[in-house]
Amino acid sequence: MAQVTREEEWSALMRAAIDGDEAAYRQLLESLSHGLRAATRRGFVQAGAAPNDVEDVVQETLLALHLKRHTWDSSQLLGPWVRAIARHKLIDALRRRGRRIEVPIDTMLDFLAAEETADDLDRQDAARLVKELRGRQQVIVRAISIEGKSIREVAENLEMNEGAVRVALHRGLKTLAAMHRKDHE
Amino acid sequence: MKTDELIAALAADTKTVSRPIDRQLWIAIAGGAIVATLIFLLGVGPRPDIAAALETPRFLYKYLLTLTLFASAVGLMLHLARPGAVPAGWLAGLAIPPVLLIASVIAEILLVPSSAWSMSLMGKNAVVCLVLIPLLSAAPLAAVMWTLRDGAPTHPMLAGAVAGLAAAGIGATLYATHCQDDSPFFVAAWYGLAIMIVTVVGAFLGARLLRW
Numbered sequence: 001m002a003q004v005t006r007e008e009e010w011s012a013l014m015r016a017a018i019d020g021d022e023a024a025y026r027q028l029l030e031s032l033s034h035g036l037r038a039a040t041r042r043g044f045v046q047a048g049a050a051p052n053d054v055e056d057v058v059q060e061t062l063l064a065l066h067l068k069r070h071t072w073d074s075s076q077l078l079g080p081w082v083r084a085i086a087r088h089k090l091i092d093a094l095r096r097r098g099r100r101i102e103v104p105i106d107t108m109l110d111f112l113a114a115e116e117t118a119d120d121l122d123r124q125d126a127a128r129l130v131k132e133l134r135g136r137q138q139v140i141v142r143a144i145s146i147e148g149k150s151i152r153e154v155a156e157n158l159e160m161n162e163g164a165v166r167v168a169l170h171r172g173l174k175t176l177a178a179m180h181r182k183d184h185e
Numbered sequence: 186m187k188t189d190e191l192i193a194a195l196a197a198d199t200k201t202v203s204r205p206i207d208r209q210l211w212i213a214i215a216g217g218a219i220v221a222t223l224i225f226l227l228g229v230g231p232r233p234d235i236a237a238a239l240e241t242p243r244f245l246y247k248y249l250l251t252l253t254l255f256a257s258a259v260g261l262m263l264h265l266a267r268p269g270a271v272p273a274g275w276l277a278g279l280a281i282p283p284v285l286l287i288a289s290v291i292a293e294i295l296l297v298p299s300s301a302w303s304m305s306l307m308g309k310n311a312v313v314c315l316v317l318i319p320l321l322s323a324a325p326l327a328a329v330m331w332t333l334r335d336g337a338p339t340h341p342m343l344a345g346a347v348a349g350l351a352a353a354g355i356g357a358t359l360y361a362t363h364c365q366d367d368s369p370f371f372v373a374a375w376y377g378l379a380i381m382i383v384t385v386v387g388a389f390l391g392a393r394l395l396r397w
Contacts, residue, residue: 018202026196033188059191064397066195068337070203071267084268088339130186144197145190151197170201173194181396 011078018069029062036061036086043090049097060180061089067177096183129179137172140165206266206336213332214259217325218355225321225359232365243367246289250372251361254282254380255354258347262329265344266336279350286377289369297368308366311375317363318379319386322349322356326383330390338395345391346384353383 017025044051143149155162238244261275329348338344
């Protein structure tokens with residue numbers, strides 16, 4: 001029963017996020033990231049891949065969830081949609097690492113209940129990708145993520161208007177997602 | 186970058202959400218169909234005896250085939266644009282136009298003397314059919330393929346092929362208005378081949394353009 005209410009809570013959070021509720025969105029992504037980490041780690045183990053860039057795949061999956069959230073049918077539960085994207089990204093990541101495997105669907109079925117926290121050693125790749133972003137995009141993505149600044153603060157610091165900062169951030173995130181895809185090829 | 190830091194960046198980007206993918210696809214279909222219709226009206230045009238043809242069941246049956254192709258392909262495509270399993274019901278729906286076509290071919294075999302078969306099959310405009318259906322499908326295919334890039338198809342080649350079928354449904358419907366060959370033999374052979382060409386192009390483009 002806990003699983004069902006949790007699934008409904010996630011769906012409600014995503015609906016709020018699509019209506020522009022930033023706090024709801026952050027809460028949802030944090031909640032999902034724990035389960036994604038557990039499922040990705042398990043997928044790596046099953047495929048016999050070294051788990052040292054699990055966190056990289058977790059981040060790639062979160063980026064995909066973010067950039068493709070308009071493909072969720074809001075009349076449905078969010079969980080199956082998240083699982084489908086996570087599975088797609090896991091298979092893709094393993095394939096690029098030379099592991100052609102079938103990921104059993106049940107790897108994704110129960111991951112949502114799992115909790116696993118990040119390992120600090122797992123994220124050199126992601127840091128490297130941010131360094132490859134160009135000029136303004138890198139400054140803005142870095143300021144908002146690593147330095148934890150708000151859009152308004154970044155706009156003031158860079159003497160840009162907030163709309164332009166938002167556009168640059170969005171483009172930067174799209175570029176990051178594309179870099180993940182090209183990485184390991 | 187830590188994952189929590191990435192989440193902060195994603196949350197700051199909450200408000201840049203695209204229009205729902207199904208709505209985007211309907212807009213692409215409508216836009217592509219309008220362009221294809223303009224190309225048809227300016228460069229091709231309906232057959233001269235269109236008024237009389239509209240009263241014959243063999244002519245109208247072509248629309249039944251092309252429109253069921255369009256409807257079944259679009260229905261499946263709207264699902265393939267989202268991540269997840271391929272919906273079996275919609276996949277089976279793709280079989281409706283071929284079944285209708287085979288039924289009409291059997292009727293033709295029974296109704297038309299065998300001496301007339303080869304003339305019915307070859308028709309008057311086989312080459313024109315092979316050129317015009319892909320040509321009239323091009324704009325809808327381009328619009329839909331472009332929009333699918335913003336989708337999340339977990340089967341890119343299949344999604345591309347089904348986009349090709351949907352676009353061919355539009356192209357073939359327009360061409361049917363021009364085409365004076367109404368025999369199911371002709372439709373099965375030449376419309377079938379032309380639609381297959383568009384589908385293969387769609388599959389090819391899908392495999393290359395729709396990865397994410």
